[in-house]
Amino acid sequence: MKAAYINEPGPPENIIVGDLPVPEPTSTQVLVQVAATDVNPIDTYIRSGAIAMQLPRPYIVGCDLAGTVKKLGADARRFRAGDRVWGSNQGLMGRQGTFAEYAAVDESWLYPIPAGVSDEAAAACSLVGITAYLGLVRDAKLQSGELLFINGGTGGVGSMVVQMARAIGARVITTAGTDDKVAACRELGADLAINYKTEDVAARVKEFAPKGVNLWWETLREPNFDQTVELLAPRGRMVLMAGRDARPPFPVGPFYVKDCRLFGFAMFNATPEQQRAAAADINLWLAGGQLKPRIDRVLPLAETAAAHRLQEESTVGRSGTLAGKIVVRP
Numbered sequence: 001m002k003a004a005y006i007n008e009p010g011p012p013e014n015i016i017v018g019d020l021p022v023p024e025p026t027s028t029q030v031l032v033q034v035a036a037t038d039v040n041p042i043d044t045y046i047r048s049g050a051i052a053m054q055l056p057r058p059y060i061v062g063c064d065l066a067g068t069v070k071k072l073g074a075d076a077r078r079f080r081a082g083d084r085v086w087g088s089n090q091g092l093m094g095r096q097g098t099f100a101e102y103a104a105v106d107e108s109w110l111y112p113i114p115a116g117v118s119d120e121a122a123a124a125c126s127l128v129g130i131t132a133y134l135g136l137v138r139d140a141k142l143q144s145g146e147l148l149f150i151n152g153g154t155g156g157v158g159s160m161v162v163q164m165a166r167a168i169g170a171r172v173i174t175t176a177g178t179d180d181k182v183a184a185c186r187e188l189g190a191d192l193a194i195n196y197k198t199e200d201v202a203a204r205v206k207e208f209a210p211k212g213v214n215l216w217w218e219t220l221r222e223p224n225f226d227q228t229v230e231l232l233a234p235r236g237r238m239v240l241m242a243g244r245d246a247r248p249p250f251p252v253g254p255f256y257v258k259d260c261r262l263f264g265f266a267m268f269n270a271t272p273e274q275q276r277a278a279a280a281d282i283n284l285w286l287a288g289g290q291l292k293p294r295i296d297r298v299l300p301l302a303e304t305a306a307a308h309r310l311q312e313e314s315t316v317g318r319s320g321t322l323a324g325k326i327v328v329r330p
């Protein structure tokens with residue numbers, strides 16, 4: 001089969017697109033013929049070696065997949081050959097990745113694709129959708145009628161958080177770096193979308209929400225806690241999930257005297273049961289049209305190195321080139 005893999009961590013040029021054996025599903029694994037996958041920032045951190053993770057060699061890059069079940073391991077019970085499935089959390093913790101024509105994946109990480117939902121859409125919302133759900137529902141327990149703020153409303157995670165928060169019945173403030181992206185945020189359902197390059201974000205938030213924000217989801221890799229804590233409502237919550245190297249100052253006094261709370265998480269620590277609960281609601285929202293993954297572009301497997309470079313420039317280099325996910329078709 002064709003696969004995009006590395007023998008050693010390093011720059012995007014280390015990615016080889018070549019032939020590897022089709023994996024044989026063992027035990028509770030399922031062999032999926034991959035129709036679509038997508039790039040997440042973590043793919044680039046693992047490929048570069050910025051996150052030191054135990055890797056099979058060769059290591060096929062990528063976490064997400066959508067496709068069709070072709071074969072079952074001897075103990076696999078959840079699916080049948082021919083079922084359309086999506087999943088995430090591959091290529092992590094020693095598991096093989098997904099940028100290949102076939103992937104052998106444990107059935108506990110796979111979910112049915114609802115009728116009428118494309119493989120591209122299912123792949124594009126997998127890691128980012130599960131991430132958004134874990135932060136909003138499992139951890140911060142966002143309630144209908146609450147007010148949420150998130151930076152980067154057209155980003156991979158941001159666009160999922162905006163739409164899920166609206167589906168839950170919350171009001172949403174978000175930001176983006178161009179007027180076109182600001183308009184896209186409104187189309188996703190944001191009640192207030194602010195251009196963070198041309199407007200005073202704090203002033204606009206204060207004007208819109210004089211009593212403060214109930215839940216602040218921070219996607220920035222360098223959070224500004226002084227500003228955020230000031231904009232939180234009493235008993236406000238904050239979600240942190242980016243910026244491994246960030247060590248910003250934290251305003252302890254203003255935080256605790258407002259009874260605020262802070263949640264931090266990495267999606268790959270979530271159990272298969274927690275991720276399956278996320279997938280069940282994501283499937284309902286995908287089928288109902290409340291969740292529409294933002295796909296920036298679709299590339300062939302041969303362009304995996306270019307896709308990594310683009311994701312890195314946009315997320316880490318903050319070029320803002322992307323406005324959604326890069327989907328890759330094996």
Ligand SMILES: NC(=O)c1ccc[n+]([C@@H]2O[C@H](COP(=O)([O-])OP(=O)(O)OC[C@H]3O[C@@H](n4cnc5c(N)ncnc54)[C@H](OP(=O)(O)O)[C@@H]3O)[C@@H](O)[C@H]2O)c1
Pocket residue numbers: 040041042127128131151152153154155156157158175176177178181196219220221240241242243265266267268314315318319320321322323324
């Ligand atoms: N903890 C976890 O489990 C987990 C899971 C997924 C992702 N992450 C991390 O979360 C971060 C975001 O991931 P992603 O996939 O959403 O990346 P992404 O698609 O590149 O989105 C990044 C967003 O940040 C916005 N942004 C950049 N600079 C900004 C600024 N100064 N003010 C406001 N917004 C700004 C961008 O807006 P414009 O494009 O409009 O400039 C863009 O929407 C990454 O660091 C990733 O590693 C963590």
